[in-house]
Amino acid sequence: MKIRYLLLHAYGQGGTIRTVITQANAMAALGHEVEIASAVRRKDRPRFPVDPRVALVPLADQRAGVPADSLGRKLWRRMRGKIVPFGEFAAEYFTERVERAVIDYVSGLEGGILVTTRPALNLISARRTPKSVICVAQDHMNLGAYPETIRREIARYYGRFDAIVVLTRTNQVEYRILLPGTPIVRIPNAVHATGQVSRQVNPVVVAAGRLVKQKGFDLLIPAFQKAAERHPDWRLRVYGGGPRKAELAALVSELGLEDRVQLMGRTDRLEEKLAEASIYALSSRFEGLPMVMIEAMGHGLPVAAFDCPTGPADVLTSGKDGLLVPPGDVDGLAHALDRLMSDKALRLRMGAAAKRTAGNYEADSVMPLWEDLFAELLSREPINDSYWTR
The missing domain is CATH 3.40.50.2000 (Glycogen Phosphorylase B;)
Incomplete structure:
Protein backbone atom coordinates (compact mmCIF):
# COMPACT_ATOMS: atom_id res chain seq x y z
CA MET A 1 0.00 0.00 0.00
CA LYS A 2 1.03 3.63 -0.55
CA ILE A 3 1.46 5.46 2.78
CA ARG A 4 2.40 9.12 3.11
CA TYR A 5 3.29 10.84 6.39
CA LEU A 6 3.20 14.62 6.70
CA LEU A 7 5.44 16.19 9.37
CA LEU A 8 6.10 19.81 10.22
CA HIS A 9 9.91 19.42 10.21
CA ALA A 10 11.20 15.93 9.49
CA TYR A 11 14.76 17.26 9.72
CA GLY A 12 14.41 18.42 13.32
CA GLN A 13 14.28 16.57 16.61
CA GLY A 14 11.50 15.80 19.04
CA GLY A 15 9.28 12.96 20.11
CA THR A 16 6.74 13.27 17.30
CA ILE A 17 9.43 13.42 14.61
CA ARG A 18 11.24 10.42 16.01
CA THR A 19 8.15 8.25 16.39
CA VAL A 20 6.72 9.10 12.96
CA ILE A 21 10.05 8.35 11.26
CA THR A 22 10.25 5.09 13.23
CA GLN A 23 6.76 4.20 12.02
CA ALA A 24 7.58 5.09 8.42
CA ASN A 25 10.77 3.02 8.52
CA ALA A 26 8.87 0.04 9.92
CA MET A 27 6.20 0.27 7.21
CA ALA A 28 8.87 0.43 4.51
CA ALA A 29 10.56 -2.64 6.02
CA LEU A 30 7.22 -4.46 5.75
CA GLY A 31 7.22 -3.81 2.01
CA HIS A 32 4.92 -0.80 1.75
CA GLU A 33 5.60 2.23 -0.47
CA VAL A 34 6.30 5.01 2.03
CA GLU A 35 6.89 8.75 1.76
CA ILE A 36 7.54 11.42 4.40
CA ALA A 37 6.67 14.99 3.40
CA SER A 38 8.21 17.74 5.53
CA ALA A 39 6.37 21.07 5.57
CA VAL A 40 9.67 22.89 6.16
CA ARG A 41 13.33 21.98 5.85
CA ARG A 42 15.89 23.81 7.95
CA LYS A 43 18.73 21.27 8.06
CA ASP A 44 20.72 19.41 5.40
CA ARG A 45 20.08 15.98 6.90
CA PRO A 46 17.43 14.48 9.15
CA ARG A 47 18.31 14.22 12.83
CA PHE A 48 16.89 10.66 12.99
CA PRO A 49 17.84 7.90 10.51
CA VAL A 50 15.43 7.49 7.60
CA ASP A 51 15.29 4.13 5.85
CA PRO A 52 16.62 4.52 2.27
CA ARG A 53 13.38 2.94 1.04
CA VAL A 54 11.44 5.92 2.44
CA ALA A 55 11.14 8.92 0.11
CA LEU A 56 11.75 12.22 1.96
CA VAL A 57 10.07 15.22 0.32
CA PRO A 58 10.63 18.78 1.65
CA LEU A 59 7.88 21.25 0.77
CA ALA A 60 9.39 24.60 1.83
CA ASP A 61 13.19 24.81 1.95
CA GLN A 62 14.29 27.26 4.66
CA ARG A 63 17.96 26.32 4.89
CA ALA A 64 18.94 29.79 3.70
CA GLY A 65 17.65 31.13 6.99
CA VAL A 66 14.48 32.06 8.85
CA PRO A 67 13.72 35.08 11.03
CA ALA A 68 14.64 35.01 14.72
CA ASP A 69 11.84 33.94 17.04
CA SER A 70 10.61 37.43 17.92
CA LEU A 71 10.67 38.57 14.31
CA GLY A 72 9.21 35.26 13.20
CA ARG A 73 6.13 35.79 15.33
CA LYS A 74 5.60 39.25 13.85
CA LEU A 75 6.14 37.85 10.36
CA TRP A 76 3.52 35.16 10.98
CA ARG A 77 0.97 37.76 12.09
CA ARG A 78 1.54 39.82 8.93
CA MET A 79 1.94 36.97 6.45
CA ARG A 80 0.19 33.98 8.01
CA GLY A 81 -1.89 31.57 6.00
CA LYS A 82 -5.65 31.32 6.14
CA ILE A 83 -6.21 27.88 7.71
CA VAL A 84 -3.86 27.45 10.68
CA PRO A 85 -5.39 29.30 13.65
CA PHE A 86 -3.57 31.29 16.28
CA GLY A 87 -2.94 29.06 19.30
CA GLU A 88 -1.39 26.16 17.37
CA PHE A 89 1.87 25.49 19.22
CA ALA A 90 3.84 25.79 15.95
CA ALA A 91 1.71 28.51 14.36
CA GLU A 92 4.69 30.74 13.59
CA TYR A 93 5.96 28.17 11.08
CA PHE A 94 2.85 28.55 8.96
CA THR A 95 3.43 31.68 6.94
CA GLU A 96 1.34 32.03 3.80
CA ARG A 97 4.15 30.44 1.77
CA VAL A 98 4.49 27.39 4.02
CA GLU A 99 0.74 26.90 4.29
CA ARG A 100 0.40 27.16 0.50
CA ALA A 101 3.16 24.57 0.00
CA VAL A 102 1.30 22.14 2.29
CA ILE A 103 -2.04 22.83 0.57
CA ASP A 104 -0.49 22.24 -2.86
CA TYR A 105 0.99 18.95 -1.66
CA VAL A 106 -2.13 17.47 -0.10
CA SER A 107 -4.49 18.72 -2.82
CA GLY A 108 -2.35 17.08 -5.49
CA LEU A 109 -2.47 13.58 -3.99
CA GLU A 110 -4.37 10.69 -5.53
CA GLY A 111 -5.30 7.48 -3.74
CA GLY A 112 -3.36 5.78 -0.96
CA ILE A 113 -3.17 6.88 2.66
CA LEU A 114 -2.16 10.24 4.14
CA VAL A 115 -1.23 10.44 7.83
CA THR A 116 -0.95 13.95 9.26
CA THR A 117 0.68 14.52 12.60
CA ARG A 118 -0.28 17.79 14.32
CA PRO A 119 -3.34 20.11 14.43
CA ALA A 120 -2.10 22.55 11.77
CA LEU A 121 -1.40 19.78 9.27
CA ASN A 122 -4.55 17.91 10.25
CA LEU A 123 -6.71 20.98 9.62
CA ILE A 124 -5.15 21.62 6.22
CA SER A 125 -5.60 17.97 5.26
CA ALA A 126 -9.22 17.87 6.44
CA ARG A 127 -10.07 20.84 4.22
CA ARG A 128 -7.92 20.25 1.14
CA THR A 129 -7.12 16.54 0.60
CA PRO A 130 -9.12 14.87 -2.22
CA LYS A 131 -11.71 12.27 -1.24
CA SER A 132 -9.82 9.57 -3.14
CA VAL A 133 -7.18 9.64 -0.35
CA ILE A 134 -7.69 7.85 2.96
CA CYS A 135 -6.99 10.56 5.57
CA VAL A 136 -5.79 9.69 9.06
CA ALA A 137 -5.10 12.35 11.70
CA GLN A 138 -2.67 11.61 14.50
CA ASP A 139 -2.84 13.47 17.83
CA HIS A 140 0.54 13.24 19.55
CA MET A 141 -0.62 15.45 22.44
CA ASN A 142 -4.08 15.41 24.01
CA LEU A 143 -7.29 17.26 23.35
CA GLY A 144 -7.37 19.06 26.68
CA ALA A 145 -3.91 20.56 26.16
CA TYR A 146 -5.01 22.67 23.18
CA PRO A 147 -6.33 26.23 23.53
CA GLU A 148 -9.96 26.93 22.70
CA THR A 149 -9.05 28.28 19.24
CA ILE A 150 -7.68 24.86 18.29
CA ARG A 151 -10.40 22.78 19.94
CA ARG A 152 -13.03 24.79 18.09
CA GLU A 153 -11.39 24.00 14.73
CA ILE A 154 -10.95 20.35 15.71
CA ALA A 155 -14.65 20.08 16.48
CA ARG A 156 -15.50 21.74 13.15
CA TYR A 157 -13.22 19.79 10.78
CA TYR A 158 -11.87 16.55 12.29
CA GLY A 159 -15.12 14.74 11.54
CA ARG A 160 -14.00 14.66 7.90
CA PHE A 161 -11.20 12.18 8.65
CA ASP A 162 -11.51 8.49 7.92
CA ALA A 163 -9.95 7.89 11.36
CA ILE A 164 -8.31 9.84 14.16
CA VAL A 165 -5.51 8.01 15.96
CA VAL A 166 -4.73 8.90 19.57
CA LEU A 167 -2.13 7.60 21.98
CA THR A 168 -4.09 6.97 25.17
CA ARG A 169 -7.48 5.70 26.26
CA THR A 170 -8.12 8.96 28.09
CA ASN A 171 -7.71 10.97 24.90
CA GLN A 172 -9.81 8.42 23.02
CA VAL A 173 -12.72 9.00 25.38
CA GLU A 174 -12.40 12.79 25.08
CA TYR A 175 -12.42 12.67 21.28
CA ARG A 176 -15.41 10.32 21.19
CA ILE A 177 -17.39 12.77 23.28
CA LEU A 178 -16.42 15.65 20.98
CA LEU A 179 -16.83 13.77 17.68
CA PRO A 180 -19.45 11.04 18.03
CA GLY A 181 -19.62 8.95 14.88
CA THR A 182 -15.98 9.56 13.90
CA PRO A 183 -13.67 6.53 14.27
CA ILE A 184 -11.29 7.29 17.16
CA VAL A 185 -8.56 4.67 17.30
CA ARG A 186 -5.99 4.16 20.06
CA ILE A 187 -2.54 3.09 18.86
CA PRO A 188 0.43 3.98 21.09
CA ASN A 189 3.73 5.07 19.64
CA ALA A 190 6.41 2.41 19.42
CA VAL A 191 9.70 2.48 21.30
CA HIS A 192 12.97 0.79 20.45
CA ALA A 193 13.59 -2.56 22.11
CA THR A 194 16.73 -2.54 24.24
CA GLY A 195 18.78 -5.09 26.06
CA GLN A 196 20.71 -2.61 28.20
CA VAL A 197 19.18 -2.59 31.69
CA SER A 198 20.10 -0.43 34.67
CA ARG A 199 22.05 -2.28 37.36
CA GLN A 200 20.94 0.27 39.98
CA VAL A 201 24.50 1.11 40.98
CA ASN A 202 24.64 4.83 40.13
CA PRO A 203 22.82 7.29 42.43
CA GLU A 362 7.77 -2.22 21.17
CA ALA A 363 7.43 -2.14 17.40
CA ASP A 364 6.53 -5.83 17.13
CA SER A 365 3.42 -5.12 19.21
CA VAL A 366 2.46 -1.75 17.72
CA MET A 367 3.11 -1.95 13.95
CA PRO A 368 0.58 -4.72 13.25
CA LEU A 369 -2.09 -2.39 14.65
CA TRP A 370 -1.22 0.19 12.00
CA GLU A 371 -1.27 -2.39 9.22
CA ASP A 372 -4.65 -3.65 10.39
CA LEU A 373 -6.07 -0.13 10.54
CA PHE A 374 -4.80 0.83 7.08
CA ALA A 375 -6.15 -2.40 5.57
CA GLU A 376 -9.52 -1.81 7.20
CA LEU A 377 -9.68 1.76 5.94
CA LEU A 378 -8.68 0.81 2.40
CA SER A 379 -11.44 -1.78 2.35
CA ARG A 380 -13.86 1.13 2.93
CA GLU A 381 -15.67 -1.05 5.45
CA PRO A 382 -16.89 0.56 8.71
CA ILE A 383 -14.30 0.55 11.48
CA ASN A 384 -14.81 -2.25 14.02
CA ASP A 385 -15.05 0.10 16.98
CA SER A 386 -14.99 -2.63 19.63
CA TYR A 387 -11.61 -3.88 18.36
CA TRP A 388 -9.98 -0.44 18.56
CA THR A 389 -11.29 0.14 22.10
CA ARG A 390 -9.09 -2.58 23.52
Whole structure:
Protein backbone atom coordinates (compact mmCIF):
# COMPACT_ATOMS: atom_id res chain seq x y z
CA MET A 1 0.00 0.00 0.00
CA LYS A 2 1.03 3.63 -0.55
CA ILE A 3 1.46 5.46 2.78
CA ARG A 4 2.40 9.12 3.11
CA TYR A 5 3.29 10.84 6.39
CA LEU A 6 3.20 14.62 6.70
CA LEU A 7 5.44 16.19 9.37
CA LEU A 8 6.10 19.81 10.22
CA HIS A 9 9.91 19.42 10.21
CA ALA A 10 11.20 15.93 9.49
CA TYR A 11 14.76 17.26 9.72
CA GLY A 12 14.41 18.42 13.32
CA GLN A 13 14.28 16.57 16.61
CA GLY A 14 11.50 15.80 19.04
CA GLY A 15 9.28 12.96 20.11
CA THR A 16 6.74 13.27 17.30
CA ILE A 17 9.43 13.42 14.61
CA ARG A 18 11.24 10.42 16.01
CA THR A 19 8.15 8.25 16.39
CA VAL A 20 6.72 9.10 12.96
CA ILE A 21 10.05 8.35 11.26
CA THR A 22 10.25 5.09 13.23
CA GLN A 23 6.76 4.20 12.02
CA ALA A 24 7.58 5.09 8.42
CA ASN A 25 10.77 3.02 8.52
CA ALA A 26 8.87 0.04 9.92
CA MET A 27 6.20 0.27 7.21
CA ALA A 28 8.87 0.43 4.51
CA ALA A 29 10.56 -2.64 6.02
CA LEU A 30 7.22 -4.46 5.75
CA GLY A 31 7.22 -3.81 2.01
CA HIS A 32 4.92 -0.80 1.75
CA GLU A 33 5.60 2.23 -0.47
CA VAL A 34 6.30 5.01 2.03
CA GLU A 35 6.89 8.75 1.76
CA ILE A 36 7.54 11.42 4.40
CA ALA A 37 6.67 14.99 3.40
CA SER A 38 8.21 17.74 5.53
CA ALA A 39 6.37 21.07 5.57
CA VAL A 40 9.67 22.89 6.16
CA ARG A 41 13.33 21.98 5.85
CA ARG A 42 15.89 23.81 7.95
CA LYS A 43 18.73 21.27 8.06
CA ASP A 44 20.72 19.41 5.40
CA ARG A 45 20.08 15.98 6.90
CA PRO A 46 17.43 14.48 9.15
CA ARG A 47 18.31 14.22 12.83
CA PHE A 48 16.89 10.66 12.99
CA PRO A 49 17.84 7.90 10.51
CA VAL A 50 15.43 7.49 7.60
CA ASP A 51 15.29 4.13 5.85
CA PRO A 52 16.62 4.52 2.27
CA ARG A 53 13.38 2.94 1.04
CA VAL A 54 11.44 5.92 2.44
CA ALA A 55 11.14 8.92 0.11
CA LEU A 56 11.75 12.22 1.96
CA VAL A 57 10.07 15.22 0.32
CA PRO A 58 10.63 18.78 1.65
CA LEU A 59 7.88 21.25 0.77
CA ALA A 60 9.39 24.60 1.83
CA ASP A 61 13.19 24.81 1.95
CA GLN A 62 14.29 27.26 4.66
CA ARG A 63 17.96 26.32 4.89
CA ALA A 64 18.94 29.79 3.70
CA GLY A 65 17.65 31.13 6.99
CA VAL A 66 14.48 32.06 8.85
CA PRO A 67 13.72 35.08 11.03
CA ALA A 68 14.64 35.01 14.72
CA ASP A 69 11.84 33.94 17.04
CA SER A 70 10.61 37.43 17.92
CA LEU A 71 10.67 38.57 14.31
CA GLY A 72 9.21 35.26 13.20
CA ARG A 73 6.13 35.79 15.33
CA LYS A 74 5.60 39.25 13.85
CA LEU A 75 6.14 37.85 10.36
CA TRP A 76 3.52 35.16 10.98
CA ARG A 77 0.97 37.76 12.09
CA ARG A 78 1.54 39.82 8.93
CA MET A 79 1.94 36.97 6.45
CA ARG A 80 0.19 33.98 8.01
CA GLY A 81 -1.89 31.57 6.00
CA LYS A 82 -5.65 31.32 6.14
CA ILE A 83 -6.21 27.88 7.71
CA VAL A 84 -3.86 27.45 10.68
CA PRO A 85 -5.39 29.30 13.65
CA PHE A 86 -3.57 31.29 16.28
CA GLY A 87 -2.94 29.06 19.30
CA GLU A 88 -1.39 26.16 17.37
CA PHE A 89 1.87 25.49 19.22
CA ALA A 90 3.84 25.79 15.95
CA ALA A 91 1.71 28.51 14.36
CA GLU A 92 4.69 30.74 13.59
CA TYR A 93 5.96 28.17 11.08
CA PHE A 94 2.85 28.55 8.96
CA THR A 95 3.43 31.68 6.94
CA GLU A 96 1.34 32.03 3.80
CA ARG A 97 4.15 30.44 1.77
CA VAL A 98 4.49 27.39 4.02
CA GLU A 99 0.74 26.90 4.29
CA ARG A 100 0.40 27.16 0.50
CA ALA A 101 3.16 24.57 0.00
CA VAL A 102 1.30 22.14 2.29
CA ILE A 103 -2.04 22.83 0.57
CA ASP A 104 -0.49 22.24 -2.86
CA TYR A 105 0.99 18.95 -1.66
CA VAL A 106 -2.13 17.47 -0.10
CA SER A 107 -4.49 18.72 -2.82
CA GLY A 108 -2.35 17.08 -5.49
CA LEU A 109 -2.47 13.58 -3.99
CA GLU A 110 -4.37 10.69 -5.53
CA GLY A 111 -5.30 7.48 -3.74
CA GLY A 112 -3.36 5.78 -0.96
CA ILE A 113 -3.17 6.88 2.66
CA LEU A 114 -2.16 10.24 4.14
CA VAL A 115 -1.23 10.44 7.83
CA THR A 116 -0.95 13.95 9.26
CA THR A 117 0.68 14.52 12.60
CA ARG A 118 -0.28 17.79 14.32
CA PRO A 119 -3.34 20.11 14.43
CA ALA A 120 -2.10 22.55 11.77
CA LEU A 121 -1.40 19.78 9.27
CA ASN A 122 -4.55 17.91 10.25
CA LEU A 123 -6.71 20.98 9.62
CA ILE A 124 -5.15 21.62 6.22
CA SER A 125 -5.60 17.97 5.26
CA ALA A 126 -9.22 17.87 6.44
CA ARG A 127 -10.07 20.84 4.22
CA ARG A 128 -7.92 20.25 1.14
CA THR A 129 -7.12 16.54 0.60
CA PRO A 130 -9.12 14.87 -2.22
CA LYS A 131 -11.71 12.27 -1.24
CA SER A 132 -9.82 9.57 -3.14
CA VAL A 133 -7.18 9.64 -0.35
CA ILE A 134 -7.69 7.85 2.96
CA CYS A 135 -6.99 10.56 5.57
CA VAL A 136 -5.79 9.69 9.06
CA ALA A 137 -5.10 12.35 11.70
CA GLN A 138 -2.67 11.61 14.50
CA ASP A 139 -2.84 13.47 17.83
CA HIS A 140 0.54 13.24 19.55
CA MET A 141 -0.62 15.45 22.44
CA ASN A 142 -4.08 15.41 24.01
CA LEU A 143 -7.29 17.26 23.35
CA GLY A 144 -7.37 19.06 26.68
CA ALA A 145 -3.91 20.56 26.16
CA TYR A 146 -5.01 22.67 23.18
CA PRO A 147 -6.33 26.23 23.53
CA GLU A 148 -9.96 26.93 22.70
CA THR A 149 -9.05 28.28 19.24
CA ILE A 150 -7.68 24.86 18.29
CA ARG A 151 -10.40 22.78 19.94
CA ARG A 152 -13.03 24.79 18.09
CA GLU A 153 -11.39 24.00 14.73
CA ILE A 154 -10.95 20.35 15.71
CA ALA A 155 -14.65 20.08 16.48
CA ARG A 156 -15.50 21.74 13.15
CA TYR A 157 -13.22 19.79 10.78
CA TYR A 158 -11.87 16.55 12.29
CA GLY A 159 -15.12 14.74 11.54
CA ARG A 160 -14.00 14.66 7.90
CA PHE A 161 -11.20 12.18 8.65
CA ASP A 162 -11.51 8.49 7.92
CA ALA A 163 -9.95 7.89 11.36
CA ILE A 164 -8.31 9.84 14.16
CA VAL A 165 -5.51 8.01 15.96
CA VAL A 166 -4.73 8.90 19.57
CA LEU A 167 -2.13 7.60 21.98
CA THR A 168 -4.09 6.97 25.17
CA ARG A 169 -7.48 5.70 26.26
CA THR A 170 -8.12 8.96 28.09
CA ASN A 171 -7.71 10.97 24.90
CA GLN A 172 -9.81 8.42 23.02
CA VAL A 173 -12.72 9.00 25.38
CA GLU A 174 -12.40 12.79 25.08
CA TYR A 175 -12.42 12.67 21.28
CA ARG A 176 -15.41 10.32 21.19
CA ILE A 177 -17.39 12.77 23.28
CA LEU A 178 -16.42 15.65 20.98
CA LEU A 179 -16.83 13.77 17.68
CA PRO A 180 -19.45 11.04 18.03
CA GLY A 181 -19.62 8.95 14.88
CA THR A 182 -15.98 9.56 13.90
CA PRO A 183 -13.67 6.53 14.27
CA ILE A 184 -11.29 7.29 17.16
CA VAL A 185 -8.56 4.67 17.30
CA ARG A 186 -5.99 4.16 20.06
CA ILE A 187 -2.54 3.09 18.86
CA PRO A 188 0.43 3.98 21.09
CA ASN A 189 3.73 5.07 19.64
CA ALA A 190 6.41 2.41 19.42
CA VAL A 191 9.70 2.48 21.30
CA HIS A 192 12.97 0.79 20.45
CA ALA A 193 13.59 -2.56 22.11
CA THR A 194 16.73 -2.54 24.24
CA GLY A 195 18.78 -5.09 26.06
CA GLN A 196 20.71 -2.61 28.20
CA VAL A 197 19.18 -2.59 31.69
CA SER A 198 20.10 -0.43 34.67
CA ARG A 199 22.05 -2.28 37.36
CA GLN A 200 20.94 0.27 39.98
CA VAL A 201 24.50 1.11 40.98
CA ASN A 202 24.64 4.83 40.13
CA PRO A 203 22.82 7.29 42.43
CA VAL A 204 21.40 9.24 39.50
CA VAL A 205 17.91 10.53 38.76
CA VAL A 206 17.49 11.22 35.04
CA ALA A 207 14.97 13.29 33.10
CA ALA A 208 14.82 14.25 29.44
CA GLY A 209 12.87 16.56 27.17
CA ARG A 210 12.75 20.02 25.68
CA LEU A 211 13.56 22.75 28.17
CA VAL A 212 10.11 24.31 27.93
CA LYS A 213 7.35 25.04 30.44
CA GLN A 214 5.37 21.93 29.47
CA LYS A 215 8.09 19.60 30.79
CA GLY A 216 8.01 21.08 34.29
CA PHE A 217 11.71 20.95 35.04
CA ASP A 218 11.17 24.08 37.15
CA LEU A 219 9.10 21.80 39.41
CA LEU A 220 11.45 18.83 39.26
CA ILE A 221 14.52 20.74 40.45
CA PRO A 222 13.01 21.88 43.79
CA ALA A 223 11.43 18.44 44.23
CA PHE A 224 14.86 16.88 43.82
CA GLN A 225 16.32 19.39 46.28
CA LYS A 226 13.82 18.28 48.95
CA ALA A 227 14.41 14.57 48.30
CA ALA A 228 18.17 14.89 48.12
CA GLU A 229 18.47 16.42 51.59
CA ARG A 230 18.58 12.87 52.98
CA HIS A 231 20.62 11.48 50.08
CA PRO A 232 23.76 13.60 49.58
CA ASP A 233 25.28 11.16 47.09
CA TRP A 234 22.41 11.41 44.57
CA ARG A 235 22.51 13.59 41.43
CA LEU A 236 19.92 14.83 38.92
CA ARG A 237 20.76 14.93 35.22
CA VAL A 238 18.41 16.61 32.74
CA TYR A 239 18.97 15.93 29.02
CA GLY A 240 17.62 18.23 26.34
CA GLY A 241 17.89 21.74 24.95
CA GLY A 242 15.45 24.58 24.67
CA PRO A 243 14.59 28.19 25.44
CA ARG A 244 14.38 27.81 29.24
CA LYS A 245 17.96 26.66 29.77
CA ALA A 246 19.16 29.97 31.26
CA GLU A 247 16.10 30.19 33.52
CA LEU A 248 16.62 26.65 34.80
CA ALA A 249 20.33 27.21 35.30
CA ALA A 250 19.49 30.27 37.41
CA LEU A 251 17.09 28.16 39.50
CA VAL A 252 19.80 25.55 40.06
CA SER A 253 22.16 28.30 41.23
CA GLU A 254 19.52 29.94 43.42
CA LEU A 255 18.90 26.63 45.22
CA GLY A 256 22.63 25.98 45.62
CA LEU A 257 22.51 22.78 43.57
CA GLU A 258 25.33 23.45 41.11
CA ASP A 259 27.20 20.33 42.22
CA ARG A 260 24.14 18.09 42.22
CA VAL A 261 21.93 19.11 39.28
CA GLN A 262 23.32 19.10 35.76
CA LEU A 263 21.62 20.43 32.63
CA MET A 264 23.31 18.07 30.20
CA GLY A 265 22.04 19.46 26.89
CA ARG A 266 21.19 17.29 23.93
CA THR A 267 22.79 13.87 23.52
CA ASP A 268 22.98 11.24 20.79
CA ARG A 269 23.50 8.59 23.47
CA LEU A 270 20.31 8.90 25.49
CA GLU A 271 19.74 5.13 25.65
CA GLU A 272 23.15 4.70 27.24
CA LYS A 273 22.52 7.56 29.69
CA LEU A 274 19.16 6.08 30.73
CA ALA A 275 20.74 2.69 31.41
CA GLU A 276 23.40 4.35 33.58
CA ALA A 277 20.77 5.97 35.85
CA SER A 278 18.61 4.45 38.60
CA ILE A 279 15.36 6.51 38.56
CA TYR A 280 13.46 8.32 35.82
CA ALA A 281 11.54 11.46 36.77
CA LEU A 282 8.66 12.86 34.73
CA SER A 283 7.54 16.33 35.83
CA SER A 284 5.43 17.38 32.83
CA ARG A 285 2.42 19.66 33.17
CA PHE A 286 0.79 17.72 30.31
CA GLU A 287 1.81 15.03 27.84
CA GLY A 288 0.53 13.01 24.92
CA LEU A 289 2.25 9.70 25.49
CA PRO A 290 5.59 10.19 27.32
CA MET A 291 7.88 8.23 25.03
CA VAL A 292 11.16 8.87 26.86
CA MET A 293 9.51 7.67 30.06
CA ILE A 294 8.56 4.41 28.33
CA GLU A 295 12.08 4.08 26.92
CA ALA A 296 13.46 4.58 30.43
CA MET A 297 11.12 1.85 31.68
CA GLY A 298 12.53 -0.38 28.96
CA HIS A 299 15.93 0.10 30.57
CA GLY A 300 14.55 -1.12 33.89
CA LEU A 301 14.12 2.28 35.52
CA PRO A 302 11.31 2.83 38.02
CA VAL A 303 9.47 6.11 37.46
CA ALA A 304 8.48 8.98 39.74
CA ALA A 305 5.93 11.06 37.84
CA PHE A 306 3.21 13.64 38.03
CA ASP A 307 -0.14 12.09 37.12
CA CYS A 308 -0.53 14.77 34.45
CA PRO A 309 -2.97 14.68 31.55
CA THR A 310 -2.42 12.42 29.67
CA GLY A 311 -0.08 9.46 29.46
CA PRO A 312 1.65 8.46 32.70
CA ALA A 313 -1.39 6.78 34.25
CA ASP A 314 -2.22 5.16 30.89
CA VAL A 315 1.19 3.46 30.94
CA LEU A 316 2.29 2.67 34.48
CA THR A 317 0.56 1.33 37.56
CA SER A 318 1.49 3.33 40.64
CA GLY A 319 3.14 1.09 43.22
CA LYS A 320 4.00 -1.56 40.63
CA ASP A 321 6.36 -0.08 38.02
CA GLY A 322 6.52 3.49 39.29
CA LEU A 323 5.01 6.08 41.61
CA LEU A 324 2.40 8.63 40.54
CA VAL A 325 1.69 11.82 42.49
CA PRO A 326 -0.88 14.57 41.85
CA PRO A 327 -0.07 16.98 39.00
CA GLY A 328 2.22 19.81 40.07
CA ASP A 329 2.65 18.44 43.62
CA VAL A 330 6.32 19.25 44.27
CA ASP A 331 6.25 17.79 47.79
CA GLY A 332 4.59 14.64 46.49
CA LEU A 333 7.21 14.23 43.77
CA ALA A 334 9.95 14.80 46.36
CA HIS A 335 8.45 12.07 48.55
CA ALA A 336 8.28 9.65 45.60
CA LEU A 337 11.91 10.33 44.72
CA ASP A 338 12.94 9.94 48.35
CA ARG A 339 11.14 6.60 48.59
CA LEU A 340 12.92 5.25 45.51
CA MET A 341 16.31 6.68 46.51
CA SER A 342 16.01 4.98 49.91
CA ASP A 343 15.24 1.46 48.73
CA LYS A 344 17.36 -0.34 46.13
CA ALA A 345 15.27 -3.51 46.42
CA LEU A 346 12.17 -1.48 45.59
CA ARG A 347 13.91 0.08 42.60
CA LEU A 348 14.96 -3.34 41.30
CA ARG A 349 11.48 -4.76 41.74
CA MET A 350 9.72 -1.81 40.13
CA GLY A 351 12.37 -1.59 37.41
CA ALA A 352 11.78 -5.21 36.41
CA ALA A 353 8.03 -4.54 36.22
CA ALA A 354 8.67 -1.36 34.25
CA LYS A 355 10.66 -3.28 31.66
CA ARG A 356 7.80 -5.74 31.21
CA THR A 357 5.35 -2.85 30.79
CA ALA A 358 7.56 -1.19 28.18
CA GLY A 359 7.48 -4.39 26.13
CA ASN A 360 3.87 -3.60 25.22
CA TYR A 361 5.12 -0.55 23.31
CA GLU A 362 7.77 -2.22 21.17
CA ALA A 363 7.43 -2.14 17.40
CA ASP A 364 6.53 -5.83 17.13
CA SER A 365 3.42 -5.12 19.21
CA VAL A 366 2.46 -1.75 17.72
CA MET A 367 3.11 -1.95 13.95
CA PRO A 368 0.58 -4.72 13.25
CA LEU A 369 -2.09 -2.39 14.65
CA TRP A 370 -1.22 0.19 12.00
CA GLU A 371 -1.27 -2.39 9.22
CA ASP A 372 -4.65 -3.65 10.39
CA LEU A 373 -6.07 -0.13 10.54
CA PHE A 374 -4.80 0.83 7.08
CA ALA A 375 -6.15 -2.40 5.57
CA GLU A 376 -9.52 -1.81 7.20
CA LEU A 377 -9.68 1.76 5.94
CA LEU A 378 -8.68 0.81 2.40
CA SER A 379 -11.44 -1.78 2.35
CA ARG A 380 -13.86 1.13 2.93
CA GLU A 381 -15.67 -1.05 5.45
CA PRO A 382 -16.89 0.56 8.71
CA ILE A 383 -14.30 0.55 11.48
CA ASN A 384 -14.81 -2.25 14.02
CA ASP A 385 -15.05 0.10 16.98
CA SER A 386 -14.99 -2.63 19.63
CA TYR A 387 -11.61 -3.88 18.36
CA TRP A 388 -9.98 -0.44 18.56
CA THR A 389 -11.29 0.14 22.10
CA ARG A 390 -9.09 -2.58 23.52
